[in-house]
Amino acid sequence: MHPAAQLLHHGGDPVKREKPQKHEMLWGLLFVSPYILGLIIFWIGPIVAAVGLSFTYWDFFSAPEFIGLTNYKDLIRDPIFHRSVLNTLYYTIVTIPASIVLSLLLAVALNKAIKGIVWLRTCYFLPYVTSTVSVALLWSWLYNYDFGLLNHFLGKLGLSPVAWLTNPQLALPAIRIMSIWKGLGYNIVLYMAGLQNIPQHLYECAKIDGASQLGIFKNITIPLLSPTTFFMLIIGMIGSLQVFEQAYIMTGGGPGVATYTIVYYLWEQGFRFSYMGYASAMGWILFILVFLITIFNWKFSSRFVHYQ
Numbered sequence: 001m002h003p004a005a006q007l008l009h010h011g012g013d014p015v016k017r018e019k020p021q022k023h024e025m026l027w028g029l030l031f032v033s034p035y036i037l038g039l040i041i042f043w044i045g046p047i048v049a050a051v052g053l054s055f056t057y058w059d060f061f062s063a064p065e066f067i068g069l070t071n072y073k074d075l076i077r078d079p080i081f082h083r084s085v086l087n088t089l090y091y092t093i094v095t096i097p098a099s100i101v102l103s104l105l106l107a108v109a110l111n112k113a114i115k116g117i118v119w120l121r122t123c124y125f126l127p128y129v130t131s132t133v134s135v136a137l138l139w140s141w142l143y144n145y146d147f148g149l150l151n152h153f154l155g156k157l158g159l160s161p162v163a164w165l166t167n168p169q170l171a172l173p174a175i176r177i178m179s180i181w182k183g184l185g186y187n188i189v190l191y192m193a194g195l196q197n198i199p200q201h202l203y204e205c206a207k208i209d210g211a212s213q214l215g216i217f218k219n220i221t222i223p224l225l226s227p228t229t230f231f232m233l234i235i236g237m238i239g240s241l242q243v244f245e246q247a248y249i250m251t252g253g254g255p256g257v258a259t260y261t262i263v264y265y266l267w268e269q270g271f272r273f274s275y276m277g278y279a280s281a282m283g284w285i286l287f288i289l290v291f292l293i294t295i296f297n298w299k300f301s302s303r304f305v306h307y308q
Contacts, residue, residue, distance in 0.1 A: 266283055
């Protein structure tokens with residue numbers, strides 16, 4: 001008898017075939033349950049709790065007291081929060097374009113089959129895999145007014161030492177330089193992967209047509225790397241809007257409030273002064289800011305992102 005006919009003849013077989021599938025599904029749920037529980041306990045739970053706490057006054061020790069929109073109203077009138085937002089936006093607007101441009105130029109230079117290029121690529125990538133705390137401490141020593149390496153070189157040139165981290169005008173730019181240096185390796189790797197995926201016949205055709213190196217770079221390399229650039233733009237902005245370790249380690253938010261960022265001010269209010277409701281409201285404003293900027297980038301990405 002044909003197998004299909006046997007299946008129809010034995011009416012109980014389809015039911016029997018369903019049992020192993022249900023059994024496998026239960027085992028699958030059992031194996032993913034630790035991740036699901038972790039997601040609920042450590043992600044969804046805190047998010048829901050932060051929403052509720054943003055409408056309360058809570059100092060960790062007493063019971064939360066519902067105060068409505070008071071935290072959000074206070075944030076609108078808080079000059080330090082305004083400065084934190086401006087510092088964060090200024091940090092993001094300057095750091096991301098500079099990082100992208102430098103990464104692209106270095107990726108083009110490192111995308112060459114020359115002797116020792118692997119070691120050079122490794123040197124550029126090492127800062128990225130090093131912890132931010134370690135890098136921040138290293139650059140704090142480089143910026144030190146009394147014995148920093150940068151001021152030592154300035155002294156050799158007959159110039160006066162610079163207060164890199166204690167000058168309100170220089171502290172935030174100094175942090176930006178460190179952040180750009182640390183993130184170059186990751187962006188270079190992404191750009192190199194994009195460069196190696198560009199079809200070589202496009203370059204060959206352009207050379208045959210007499211295109212210059214600058215023209216090839218402008219009309220072939222940059223457009224075909226636009227998806228990579230867009231990805232780096234989104235990820236970089238999300239990370240920059242949440243910058244914290246650099247300001248915490250290198251300047252402590254100072255001098256004054258010159259290097260206060262949103263997350264640093266959030267940490268200070270929530271974990272230093274125990275205004276957890278106020279910090280939660282700040283966190284949700286940060287979430288809305290990140291969400292709006294990301295949606296804006298996605299909306300206008302079709303104007304400059306070109307897919308093959």
